[in-house]
Every structure is written in structure tokens, then in C-alpha cells.
Amino acid sequence: MKHLVLASLFAGAVALPAMADYTIIAPANPGGGWDQTARTMQQVMQEDGISKSVQVQNVPGAGGTIGLAQFASQNKGNPDALIVGGYVMVGAILTNKSPVSLKDVTPIARLTGEYEAIVVPAASPIKDIAGLIDALKASPGAVSWAGGSAGGTDHIAVGLIAKAAGVDPTKINYIAYSGGGEALAALLGNQVTAGISSLGEFEAQVKAGTLRLLATTAPAPIDGVDAPTLKQAGLDVELQNWRMVAAGPGLSAEQKAKVTADIDALAKSANWQKQLADKGWMDTYLSGPEFDAQLDQDIQATESILRDIGLVK
Structure with missing residues (x-):
């Protein structure tokens, strides 16, 4: 009977999904918002057991587009590589005429916003x-x-x-x-x-x-902030500087689902929520088809205003 119990326990252990070893690219210098986001993800994912090992690499330059290009070319089909980005990158892709865009990676989720x-x-x-x-x-x-x-x-x-x-x-x-x-x-x-x-x-x-x-530029007054929104002042402007995480290109549906599940676990953890509160980051988490639709909308709106400003022809 004892041997049967041990065999059953061993079989159960073998059936558990293996934790991924992630590498997160921060496409900016140490200390900035993307770097802070990547290192906070690293800390929480390791402390909460979402991943047994997380490495962060900085690849700065050109509003994140240098890191994005390197990431896209080196991580096709790799479910263990992530890159942090955000709204600044959307504009940089357009103004720098980057040959690589967010269509060349696998967007997973919007994490935070300011x-x-x-x-x-x-x-x-x-x-x-x-x-x-x-x-x-x-x-x-x-x-x-x-x-x-x-x-x-x-x-x-x-x-x-x-x-x-x-x-x-x-x-x-x-x-x-x-x-x-x-x-x-x-x-x-x-x-x-x-x-x-x-x-x-x-x-x-x-x-x-x-x-x-x-x-x-908030859509509604912010608690503790003694200032109106632009909308309250009669200007129809609302803007959020958001940060996101993406995976490599060419992932299978199963691989993408596993990465998304890990990022969902990160975003819902008490540890991550405490980090957001401590850093003053807003939780604007969005994943799946809803994030894909929002990202497309933001890219189109950004291209329009950059044309108006004269930075994109």
C-alpha cells in the first residue's frame, strides 16, 4: 500500500507543469520606467513561484525600437522570452520609421498606466x-x-x-x-x-x-490630486501612458496561453498589487482580444496625431 501511495504522489508531481525560466528585455537604460517594470516583474514572478528564474536584460536605444528589433529577430517561437514596452514605443516605431513593429511580436497584456x-x-x-x-x-x-x-x-x-x-x-x-x-x-x-x-x-x-x-489627462478627477482634468477644462483630451508586455513572434496557441496565464497570475497577485501601490502605478491590466483591440486603436490614434504634428508624413 505504501508503495502505491508513493507511486501516486510521484505521478502527481510529474504531472505538474514546469515553471518557465523567463528572460525579460527592458528596451531602455537601467532606472527608467520600462526597466523598473521589468525588474518588478522579475521580483514578483520569482517570489510568487510563477517562474523559478527570471533574468532582465537592458537593450536601450531609439525609444525601445532597437531592443524590439533584436527581440523579434532572436525569439521566434520562444515562449520563455518577454519584452516590456509601452505607449512611447508606439510613437517611436512611427517617428523612427522602424522596420520592426508590435505586429512582429506577440502582445500579451497592458500592465500599468500613468x-x-x-x-x-x-x-x-x-x-x-x-x-x-x-x-x-x-x-x-x-x-x-x-x-x-x-x-x-x-x-x-x-x-x-x-x-x-x-x-x-x-x-x-x-x-x-x-x-x-x-x-x-x-x-x-x-x-x-x-x-x-x-x-x-x-x-x-x-x-x-x-x-x-x-x-x-485622466478621464475623471484623481483622488488626492488638486487639479481638473483637461475634459473638465473643456478640452476633449484623455491620454494614458501605459506599459505592456509582449512575447516573441510565432508562438503556438498553447504557448501564448501559457505565457498569458503566467502574466495573469502576476497581475492578480497581492505582491504585484503592493508594488503598484508603493510605486504609484495604476493598475490598468488588460489582456486577450480586448488588449489587442485597444492596442490597434492606440496605434491608429497615435499615427493620426503624429501626422498632425508633422512628425510622420
Whole structure:
């Protein structure tokens, strides 16, 4: 009887699905949002037993398109490789005329999102979003905007604001900075009229009183944030800077289902939810056909506004 029990236990153990050893590509330098996302995934997947081993590799450059191209070419049919990306990558693919796009990988899920914030220096004579829009309408080129990379989320948001305000988007004076620190220094030094970035980037300075928060790109007021949405200010603009994870191209339906199940387990875990709360990331998890449809919609909308701005012909 004892031997039968042992045999039964052994058979059950053998039947358990093996945990994958994942490699996650962060297509950016260490320390940025995509890198932080990849390393948080690594930590939670290992701690929660979703994967026994997770490696993170940084492949920076060109808004994520260098890492994307390398990932797509090296991981066809490989279910153990993942890449982190996001809305910035959608714009970079278009503006850099990248030969590789998100159609060349297997999108799995949207993980997190952040809304954009529009700020001015505390010493600015502009007191509210209406004042900024009035200045923009009076002389678009005289209003300088500090933000991230050309064609990225910040640039797209300014283009959408101009368009909603009835201003020619090609006339906007957008100054692209390579990092949030540089854009912040320009703002604090009163070298630009306004700044735009994710809400978290400006939170400390807004609380300290060195920047004035005028509005956010959220669809509804955000708890604890003392600023209207652009929609409340009469501008039909809503924008989320989201982050996603994709797998390699050419996966079988079974392989894709296994990867999706692992990412679903990650997103639903208490450990991941705690990480989101600690980092101030919004849980905007979306997977399956719903995410595929949303991604297609975002790509089309991004291409449209980048054409309006003049960055895509």
C-alpha cells in the first residue's frame, strides 16, 4: 500500500507543469520606467513561484525600437522570452520609421498606466489651464513645452491639447529632453512656459510648491490630486501612458496561453498589487482580444496625431 501511495504522489508531481525560466528585455537604460517594470516583474514572478528564474536584460536605444528589433529577430517561437514596452514605443516605431513593429511580436497584456500632468513654474503668471490655453491661442510659438522624447507620450499630449484648443499642432513649440531631470531643471529655471510628463514625475515638486499643477489627462478627477482634468477644462483630451508586455513572434496557441496565464497570475497577485501601490502605478491590466483591440486603436490614434504634428508624413 505504501508503495502505491508513493507511486501516486510521484505521478502527481510529474504531472505538474514546469515553471518557465523567463528572460525579460527592458528596451531602455537601467532606472527608467520600462526597466523598473521589468525588474518588478522579475521580483514578483520569482517570489510568487510563477517562474523559478527570471533574468532582465537592458537593450536601450531609439525609444525601445532597437531592443524590439533584436527581440523579434532572436525569439521566434520562444515562449520563455518577454519584452516590456509601452505607449512611447508606439510613437517611436512611427517617428523612427522602424522596420520592426508590435505586429512582429506577440502582445500579451497592458500592465500599468500613468496619466499626464501639465505644470508651470510656481513663479509663472499662468494660474490655471485656461490661462495656458489663452496664451497658446494668442501665440502658439511663444508657449514652450518641456517634455520627453520627440513623438513620445508627452509630445502627443501637447499635440492633442493644441488640436482640441483649435490651434495648429504644427505650430507648437515643443522642446524634447532626453530625461525627466533635464526637463525638470528647465522648468525650475523658468526656461520654459510649461512642462508635461507623467503625474509621478512632478509630484514631489508640486507638493513642495515649486511647480503649479494645472491639469491632468485622466478621464475623471484623481483622488488626492488638486487639479481638473483637461475634459473638465473643456478640452476633449484623455491620454494614458501605459506599459505592456509582449512575447516573441510565432508562438503556438498553447504557448501564448501559457505565457498569458503566467502574466495573469502576476497581475492578480497581492505582491504585484503592493508594488503598484508603493510605486504609484495604476493598475490598468488588460489582456486577450480586448488588449489587442485597444492596442490597434492606440496605434491608429497615435499615427493620426503624429501626422498632425508633422512628425510622420
